[in-house]
Amino acid sequence: MRLGIVGAGWAGLAAAVQAVQNGHQVTVFEAARTPGGRARGLEITLPEGRSVTVDNGQHILIGAYTDALRLMRTVGVDPDTSMQRLPLTLQYPDGQGLRLPDLPVPLDVLAGILRNRAWPLRERLGLLRAALGWKLTGFVCADTLSVAELCAGLGPHVQAELVEPLCVSALNTPAQQASAQVFLRVLHDALFAVRGGSQLLLPRADLGALFPQAAVAWLQAHGATVHSGSRITTLQQDGPGWLLDGQHFDTILLACSSTEAARLATPLNPGWAATAEALHFEAITTVYAWAKDARLAAPMLTLRPDARQPAQFVFDRGQLGGPAGLLAFVLSASRGEREALQAQVLTQAQAQLGLQLQAVQTVVEKRATFACTPGLQRPPRQIAPGLQACGDYIEGPYPATLEGAVRSGLAAAQALTR
Ligand SMILES: Cc1cc2nc3c(=O)[nH]c(=O)nc-3n(C[C@H](O)[C@H](O)[C@H](O)COP(=O)(O)OP(=O)(O)OC[C@H]3O[C@@H](n4cnc5c(N)ncnc54)[C@H](O)[C@@H]3O)c2cc1C
Incomplete structure (x- = not known):
């Protein structure tokens, strides 16, 4: 079948790889210029003037992410060398x-x-x-x-x-x-x-290199087409198939954000779109900060957060294949503005780590994950015959994680119908 996939995050790319393996003809459309969605590489400049690639947000994988790890191997990434495994x-x-x-x-x-x-x-x-x-x-x-x-x-x-x-x-x-x-x-x-x-897998490569870029290269080498910088604006029924911005496909997978999927699906299944639109989101802030001699006792430390010292974890990127002295502070479920959070983290680093750091870059991902609250109703995979959605927010047992996104993509690819 000719399959059109909207979105090249980890879910869309997982679906694309699986669909190619199942013999389908796959075209992926990604709005951004780089693949990876909420787990992608990001270029920053260190105070000394050097450019390095880090992540839009520090991620942790765990040993139980069996499908994500398997898929990395499929596209030629070795999890054992690209991540550090710790108990x-x-x-x-x-x-x-x-x-x-x-x-x-x-x-x-x-x-x-x-x-x-x-x-x-x-x-x-x-x-x-x-x-x-x-x-x-x-x-x-x-x-x-x-x-x-x-x-x-x-x-x-x-x-x-x-x-x-x-x-x-x-x-x-x-x-x-x-x-x-x-x-x-x-x-x-x-x-x-x-x-x-339960083992922690801490990426030693940036998130783009860990899967999305390798997946795009693998897809292109296996006959699939990936259009980057290509935001889909319309989805219409076309006989038994579909038109994505005027291009015909037999079947469609919406692997974009829940809000974009809801926008595209509203005329086709308003109930599905309403469930997707009703999700609430939590932010994650990552503060990259640097000092020439900064080095932690371990690649990752847990911090003691409070209202004025908001980071829960800190990662030593120097011990994870990155530049020496670069630390990444993670503020999950963060509240507040970028400048204020950044200043609080620098104070926290002084108080809890005894380090005088210089801020390099602070990334606030306002819609990092859906708020995983009790009794939450998440939209199902199927929207209409021949039209499915996948992503970390689709009905499933996991919170918003890379593994949840990958499993959702794989399930959608396995269930493809006209
Ligand atoms: C800062 C941060 C830290 C995180 N930490 C962790 C962690 O430690 N461990 C973990 O497992 N998970 C973590 N997560 C969650 C994880 O990143 C997500 O669950 C996962 O990346 C979601 O993938 P996805 O493919 O479902 O969605 P997305 O990554 O959102 O992909 C959707 C894609 O669709 C594209 N798109 C949207 N609209 C259109 C359109 N109209 N046309 C074409 N393309 C479109 C977007 O550009 C995007 O690339 C974190 C997330 C963030 C933001």
């Missing part, structure tokens, strides 16, 4: 924090929790009891429950040093507003499903 560690600048040893599941979780003496014994035992309870109920809970409600019985150290950082980094939604059901699913797949699922 799940939530290490603070003072050296404290949870560290999981390299043991089979669930012994790694058990040992990691029991050995973390910074948490009182009763809190560690309380967490293990709660984890056993979640396992016994199959990691399923009421759809209406928030993460804060699910974890209300856990001790304050566990809440502050495990639940909150995990919740905000995985769901990009504060624990009081985040869906407990999605959180449990992430915990299950990351911590309790397969050995190594």
Whole structure:
């Protein structure tokens, strides 16, 4: 079939690769000049004048991202060399924090929790009891429950040093507003499903090189067409097929943002478009800051955020294949303006890391992810016969993640019909 794909983010590219492998004739339209969508490379200039490619936002992958990792290999990227694999560690600048040893599941979780003496014994035992309870109920809970409600019985150290950082980094939604059901699913797949699922994979290449650019090269080498700088403005029915800005296709995949998909789909399925339009979003801010001798104790450290010191994590890009001295501070579910956030992070770096840094670039992605709230209704994949959508926001068990986007793209490609 002649397949038209709107959007070359990770979902659209995953769908395109799978569709080519399934024998379809694929054309991808991407509005931006570079592929990758919300996970792409970005050029910045260091204070010393050198240009380097970083990311529009620091990303973390985990060992449980099996489909994203498989797809990287398909398009010729080796995850073992392009990312640094670390055991799940939530290490603070003072050296404290949870560290999981390299043991089979669930012994790694058990040992990691029991050995973390910074948490009182009763809190560690309380967490293990709660984890056993979640396992016994199959990691399923009421759809209406928030993460804060699910974890209300856990001790304050566990809440502050495990639940909150995990919740905000995985769901990009504060624990009081985040869906407990999605959180449990992430915990299950990351911590309790397969050995190594919880391992952190920190990119050593920029996000563009990690998948999108290689995917475009692979697609072109396999006969597909990718148009960049090509924003689709109209979608119309054309007999049994479709017209995308006047070009005929047998079947269409909308792999663009939920708002763009809703705009294009409104005349064809207003109910679907209304569900997509009803999603709310959370921002993520990444502050790149630099000092000649800045070096962290580990490639990634957890910080202690509060209202005036908003970063939850900091990454040492120098230890991740980037320029020495360049740090990336991550502010998930961030609120406020760029300048103010940047100034607060520089103060936080001084207070929590003892580093006097110079700001290099601050990227605020206002619509980084959908707000992953309890009972959220997400639009299904199918819009109309021969018209599907894919992306991290489509109905599914995961929050907005690269793996969620990739799996949604693969599912759409496998389900192609006229
Ligand atoms: C700062 C930040 C940090 C993040 N951190 C993590 C993390 O650590 N781990 C993780 O797993 N996930 C993370 N995410 C989430 C992850 O990046 C997204 O879930 C994923 O990239 C979504 O991919 P997608 O293909 O569904 O959508 P998108 O990336 O939004 O792709 C949609 C594409 O469609 C294009 N488009 C839109 N309209 C049109 C049109 N009319 N015509 C043609 N093209 C169009 C857009 O330009 C875009 O390229 C983060 C996101 C951000 C922003």
